[in-house]
Amino acid sequence: MNVTKTQLYNLHKINGAKFVKFAGYEMPIQYSSGIINEHNLTRTKSGIFDVSHMGQLFLKGGDDLTEKLQNIFPTDLKKLNINQSKYSFLLKENGGIYDDLILTKLKDGFIIILNAACKHNDLKIIKSRLKDNSLELNEDASLIAIQGPESKDILEKVVKNVSSLNFMYGNVFDYDNEEIFVTRSGYTGEDGFEISISNQKVNDLVNRLLDLGSNLIGLGARDTLRLEAGLCLYGHDINEETSPIEANLKWAISKNRVNENFPGAKKIKSQLNEGVKKIRVGIKPNSKIIAREFTKIFDKSNNEIGTITSGTFGPSVKAPIAMGYVSNEFSKNDTEIFLEVRGKKISANVCKLPFYKKSYVKGSINV
Amino acid sequence: MSDVKYSKEHEWIKVDGDIATIGITQHATEMLGDIVFAELPEKGSSVTKDGTAGVVESTKAASDVYTPVSGEITDTNQSIVDDPSKINQDPEGEAWFFKLKLKDKSEIDSLMNKEEYDKFAKESST
Numbered sequence: 001m002n003v004t005k006t007q008l009y010n011l012h013k014i015n016g017a018k019f020v021k022f023a024g025y026e027m028p029i030q031y032s033s034g035i036i037n038e039h040n041l042t043r044t045k046s047g048i049f050d051v052s053h054m055g056q057l058f059l060k061g062g063d064d065l066t067e068k069l070q071n072i073f074p075t076d077l078k079k080l081n082i083n084q085s086k087y088s089f090l091l092k093e094n095g096g097i098y099d100d101l102i103l104t105k106l107k108d109g110f111i112i113i114l115n116a117a118c119k120h121n122d123l124k125i126i127k128s129r130l131k132d133n134s135l136e137l138n139e140d141a142s143l144i145a146i147q148g149p150e151s152k153d154i155l156e157k158v159v160k161n162v163s164s165l166n167f168m169y170g171n172v173f174d175y176d177n178e179e180i181f182v183t184r185s186g187y188t189g190e191d192g193f194e195i196s197i198s199n200q201k202v203n204d205l206v207n208r209l210l211d212l213g214s215n216l217i218g219l220g221a222r223d224t225l226r227l228e229a230g231l232c233l234y235g236h237d238i239n240e241e242t243s244p245i246e247a248n249l250k251w252a253i254s255k256n257r258v259n260e261n262f263p264g265a266k267k268i269k270s271q272l273n274e275g276v277k278k279i280r281v282g283i284k285p286n287s288k289i290i291a292r293e294f295t296k297i298f299d300k301s302n303n304e305i306g307t308i309t310s311g312t313f314g315p316s317v318k319a320p321i322a323m324g325y326v327s328n329e330f331s332k333n334d335t336e337i338f339l340e341v342r343g344k345k346i347s348a349n350v351c352k353l354p355f356y357k358k359s360y361v362k363g364s365i366n367v
Numbered sequence: 368m369s370d371v372k373y374s375k376e377h378e379w380i381k382v383d384g385d386i387a388t389i390g391i392t393q394h395a396t397e398m399l400g401d402i403v404f405a406e407l408p409e410k411g412s413s414v415t416k417d418g419t420a421g422v423v424e425s426t427k428a429a430s431d432v433y434t435p436v437s438g439e440i441t442d443t444n445q446s447i448v449d450d451p452s453k454i455n456q457d458p459e460g461e462a463w464f465f466k467l468k469l470k471d472k473s474e475i476d477s478l479m480n481k482e483e484y485d486k487f488a489k490e491s492s493t
Binding site: 029288289290292313 | 401403406422424426429455
């Protein structure tokens with residue numbers, strides 16, 4: 001299989017990156033200072049993530065396009081303001097999740113950011129559902145995220161007015177005589193931005209941000225950051241076998257759309273009415289033992305009640321943390337459950353998410 | 368002359384009379400990254416050459432710690448359980464894992480010396 005390198009590959013290498021193959025890309029898992037240091041730099045200062053492996057899909061069109069997309073996604077796209085972003089899903093007919101994604105409504109269309117491992121399949125599905133064979137992923141632009149409390153001031157120095165963006169909004173800005181698209185969003189639980197910029201200029205931008213005090217952060221810290229923030233990782237916490245309701249993400253389904261006709265609508269409606277058998281919860285082991293993905297979950301009578309889907313050590317909460325699915329009757333906060341790690345059952349509690357309080361900057365417009 | 372020997376599982380062993388001190392190598396910690404959890408064998412338990420005798424976990428993954436020799440555990444280093452980051456800081460010094468009373472001293476003979484191990488580690492990481 002061919003391995004693709006992003007535009008920033010050499011920069012990663014110079015900075016001591018250890019690489020990992022991810023979705024056909026050679027991506028930095030960490031740099032020389034290590035995952036915990038990178039995690040802490042993002043929480044306390046500023047970190048840059050190369051997420052150029054993710055899919056960027058631009059769809060051109062007006063109200064007619066909004067109407068068509070409304071038939072594909074469970075989000076009320078008509079209600080979105082221009083430049084507003086929403087977390088949404090590409091769903092199977094049976095309610096399973098093909099991908100989770102961020103949609104941003106533009107004056108002349110939509111931008112959709114897709115997971116790297118799903119993007120080609122997503123494109124196929126979107127093409128067929130829209131009956132538009134001309135759609136292509138944008139391979140000419142790189143995507144970077146800058147996250148953490150100092151990021152706003154650092155980015156403002158090179159992208160004028162960017163700090164005026166509200167959380168979950170995007171806009172076009174000028175960078176070095178080029179139009180770049182920036183959204184105020186991310187995957188760390190911190191304030192931050194995601195920037196789509198031409199492949200020609202991405203190295204220049206990242207180098208300037210590094211000079212201004214930001215730091216390169218690898219996929220390893222991206223994972224500990226997002227798990228502390230309670231955010232799902234596609235292919236682990238959600239997949240084609242889980243619905244948004246089971247994934248405890250019903251907040252991302254627009255209420256007024258439940259009775260409408262989009263793929264998965266029927267299942268979502270029935271699960272909202274009748275409840276679900278299993279549901280995603282936060283899990284806190286009552287010891288220092290880490291329970292990883294695929295760890296089996298038991299009740300106190302030794303009945304198997306679920307599985308861990310993500311688990312690690314949370315550097316900011318300074319304790320092991322996990323997420324997983326449990327039978328609905330065990331999903332209340334503080335329910336004691338048992339995790340089978342290396343043949344032993346260890347005590348844990350179901351807990352609220354996130355593990356680490358999010359510091360998103362809320363703007364004046366709340367939707 | 369160094370009296371420290373090394374295993375292919377990246378443990379080091381230092382022998383003093385019939386007591387051996389065992390830990391994981393600098394190279395192992397570099398491969399693992401930040402260590403956030405350590406589990407040690409129980410004092411008084413018996414371990415067998417190449418069997419598991421503990422666990423270390425980084426933010427990324429869990430790895431077994433093997434014992435390069437057989438014996439009875441006489442002491443364990445609780446300070447690395449309390450603060451696993453010590454393993455990254457001084458793996459071949461203060462952050463030893465356990466001590467054991469050797470069952471069969473000849474088991475040491477098959478282990479690598481420093482030069483051999485450095486070569487092995489370099490080859491196995493490329």
